[in-house]
Each structure stands twice: as C-alpha cells, then as structure tokens.
Amino acid sequence: MLNNVKLRVEDLRVWFPVRRGLIEFLQRKPQKFVKAVDGISFYIKKGEIFGLVGESGCGKTTTARALMRLIEPMGGKIFFYGEDGPIELTSLNKKQLKKFRTKIQMIFQDPYESLDPKQSVFDALSEPLKVNKLVKNSKELLERILSVLEDVRLYPPESFIDRYPHELSGGQRQRVVIASALVLNPEIILADEPVSMLDVSIRGEVLRILLELKEKRGLTYLFITHDLSLARVICDRIGVMYLGKIVETGSSEEVIKNPKHPYTKALVSVIPVPDPTIKREKIILKGEVPSPMDVPSGCRFHPRCPYFKEGVCNKEEPTLMEISKEHLVACHLWEDI
Numbered sequence: 001m002l003n004n005v006k007l008r009v010e011d012l013r014v015w016f017p018v019r020r021g022l023i024e025f026l027q028r029k030p031q032k033f034v035k036a037v038d039g040i041s042f043y044i045k046k047g048e049i050f051g052l053v054g055e056s057g058c059g060k061t062t063t064a065r066a067l068m069r070l071i072e073p074m075g076g077k078i079f080f081y082g083e084d085g086p087i088e089l090t091s092l093n094k095k096q097l098k099k100f101r102t103k104i105q106m107i108f109q110d111p112y113e114s115l116d117p118k119q120s121v122f123d124a125l126s127e128p129l130k131v132n133k134l135v136k137n138s139k140e141l142l143e144r145i146l147s148v149l150e151d152v153r154l155y156p157p158e159s160f161i162d163r164y165p166h167e168l169s170g171g172q173r174q175r176v177v178i179a180s181a182l183v184l185n186p187e188i189i190l191a192d193e194p195v196s197m198l199d200v201s202i203r204g205e206v207l208r209i210l211l212e213l214k215e216k217r218g219l220t221y222l223f224i225t226h227d228l229s230l231a232r233v234i235c236d237r238i239g240v241m242y243l244g245k246i247v248e249t250g251s252s253e254e255v256i257k258n259p260k261h262p263y264t265k266a267l268v269s270v271i272p273v274p275d276p277t278i279k280r281e282k283i284i285l286k287g288e289v290p291s292p293m294d295v296p297s298g299c300r301f302h303p304r305c306p307y308f309k310e311g312v313c314n315k316e317e318p319t320l321m322e323i324s325k326e327h328l329v330a331c332h333l334w335e336d337i
C-alpha cells in the first residue's frame with residue numbers, strides 16, 4: 001500500500017436497473033442494467049489532483065456521485081484516510097455518513113443548476129453550516145461566510161452576501177458554488193467539469209482559485225474533465241475512463257507523453273498542438289461508444305480499436321497491469337502496439 005493516500009476506491013460498481021415493461025416482466029426477461037461504472041479502482045494521494053478523463057457518458061459524474069454516496073454503489077469499497085486511519089465509506093450508516101459528509105464536497109458542472117435561485121448567497125452558505133451545527137452564533141456565522149467569499153476572491157465580500165444567483169455573472173456564480181463546497185472545511189473536493197460551462201475568458205481565473213485553495217487549505221482533488229489538455233496542466237495523475245472502466249492511469253505527464261492504451265492514444269492524438277510546424281497524425285476512432293447496457297465482450301473497446309485481434313481482444317477482458325512505476329494499462333496487446 002502506498003504512503004500518503006487520501007482516498008482509495010476498490011472495484012467500484014454503479015449499475016442502474018433499466019425499467020422493464022409489463023410484457024417483459026411477465027415473460028420473466030432478465031433484469032437489464034446500465035453499467036455506468038463497472039468496476040474501477042484508483043487512489044488519490046494527499047494534496048494531489050487526480051483527473052478522471054474520458055468522453056461523455058463514460059461514467060465520470062456517476063463515479064463522483066457514488067463517492068459522495070449520493071448514489072448507492074452496487075459493489076466495491078471506498079476508503080477515506082483520515083487522521084485516525086482509513087474509514088470505509090460504503091459501510092457507514094446514515095448517521096455516521098451525515099457526520100462524515102462534511103469531509104468530501106462536490107462542485108457540480110453547472111453553476112446555474114447548483115444554486116437555488118430563491119436563496120441569497122448568505123442563505124446558500126449559511127445553510128450547510130447551520131445544518132451541521134458548525135457555528136456557535138450569528139457573529140461566527142457571518143465571519144465564516146465573509147472569509148470563504150474572500151477565499152474565492154469575491155471582493156468586497158459584504159457586497160455579495162445579499163445577492164441572488166441572477167445578480168451574479170457566470171464566473172461569480174461558480175465562485176459561490178466553490179465557496180459553498182469550501183464552507184464546511186472539507187478535506188477532499190470532487191470537481192466535476194468545474195469550468196466547462198464558463199466563458200473561456202473566465203476559466204483561467206476560476207482554475208487559479210481552485211489551485212490557490214488547494215495550496216492554502218491542503219486540499220485533495222478529484223478533477224473531472226473531458227479535456228485532456230486541461231488535465232495535463234492541472235492534474236498530477238489521471239485515470240482515462242472508457243465505458244465505465246479505467247483503461248489507463250499514471251502521472252498525467254507520462255500518460256499523455258507516452259500513452260499505451262489505443263483509446264488514450266486516440267484521445268492524445270487530437271489534442272491541439274500549439275506549434276503549427278509539428279505534425280501529428282490524428283487517430284479517428286470508428287463508430288460510436290457502445291451503450292453501457294450492452295457492453296462488448298472481452299475488451300470493451302474492441303469494436304472501435306484499430307489494433308483489434310480476433311480471438312484475443314474479444315475473448316477476455318484485460319485488467320489494469322503496471323507497466324512502469326504507477327503507470328497501469330488494460331490492454332492485451334500494449335507491448336506490440
């Protein structure tokens with residue numbers, strides 16, 4: 001076991017049952033599932049930014065929601081490493097979970113949906129503090145709210161507390177969303193595409209705030225993005241997801257410079273290169289991502305893989321193998337490609 005781990009996920013599975021019609025029910029057709037997350041394992045070290053990357057629908061948000069226990073996983077374990085050793089989150093009962101919830105907070109993708117339009121900034125930030133009984137009196141409540149607003153660079157903080165979401169710009173809203181995740185003093189932040197809905201001109205500022213907060217508060221991040229070039233600059237390590245599985249993981253530098261899985265190779269090949277004199281061959285994948293209700297046999301990437309080998313790739317599912325220090329790949333043929 002590695003030192004300094006803050007969060008560890010072991011074989012996490014989130015399957016959503018598909019509603020059956022009456023006829024299917026009477027015919028006793030087997031229950032079908034959307035296998036949104038289908039057995040993933042990873043760890044995040046303390047103070048690290050771990051990126052989950054992959055195309056739309058590969059299971060990134062579902063993973064984060066399961067870590068928050070907003071969705072019950074179908075299987076697997078989630079370990080949080082606190083001062084007193086590891087706590088297995090899936091074994092906590094409701095009461096224990098409520099106490100624990102403050103330690104992991106999530107920033108959702110859409111700042112317009114994350115804030116209640118009827119709540120002022122003060123109400124939005126005071127509610128979690130009151131619910132969790134974390135402040136003794138109204139003076140302390142106000143101090144804590146003003147301080148967190150300053151942390152997300154909303155100056156002067158007094159001018160923001162009485163505003164409603166429609167009185168804020170997109171960037172300011174997202175900063176209030178970040179403040180509402182921070183106000184409980186969490187140790188881990190799950191940031192789900194935190195800048196993808198923002199105008200390009202303000203993305204950098206919001207990212208800078210997230211990085212600054214990480215240093216200042218010693219936070220650990222799970223950073224979800226479909227943008228590999230962003231993951232390269234922001235994340236220490238990444239996990240590349242395809243159809244509910246992690247197919248490659250390692251330091252972002254290593255995975256992006258030296259991708260081994262054909263899917264990662266394809267993603268990397270389309271990252272824009274700043275120097276126009278450098279030519280890189282783009283790998284365009286054939287077909288669409290299959291439905292997570294009908295996962296292909298063997299390697300789930302095989303119907304789209306340019307290196308597919310009959311009788312090998314469609315037979316057994318490859319598991320993650322360590323090919324160099326902390327660089328893991330799930331492909332039968334990685335050495336030959």
Ligand SMILES: Nc1ncnc2c1ncn2[C@@H]1O[C@H](COP(=O)(O)OP(=O)(O)OP(=O)(O)O)[C@@H](O)[C@H]1O
Nearest residue numbers: 016034036055056057058059060061062063226292
């Ligand atoms: N509550 C649900 N019931 C049934 N299926 C679901 C549910 N939530 C998610 N899914 C399905 O699970 C799969 C993974 O969804 P998820 O939202 O985790 O993807 P994602 O990687 O976050 O995609 P995006 O980049 O578009 O946000 C998708 O096929 C989605 O339709």
Ligand code: SF4
Nearest residue numbers: 299302305313331332
């Ligand atoms: S196991 Fe086969 S199909 Fe899957 S990624 Fe590797 S080469 Fe492609």
Ligand SMILES: [Mg+2]
Nearest residue numbers: 060061062192
């Ligand atoms: Mg998502």
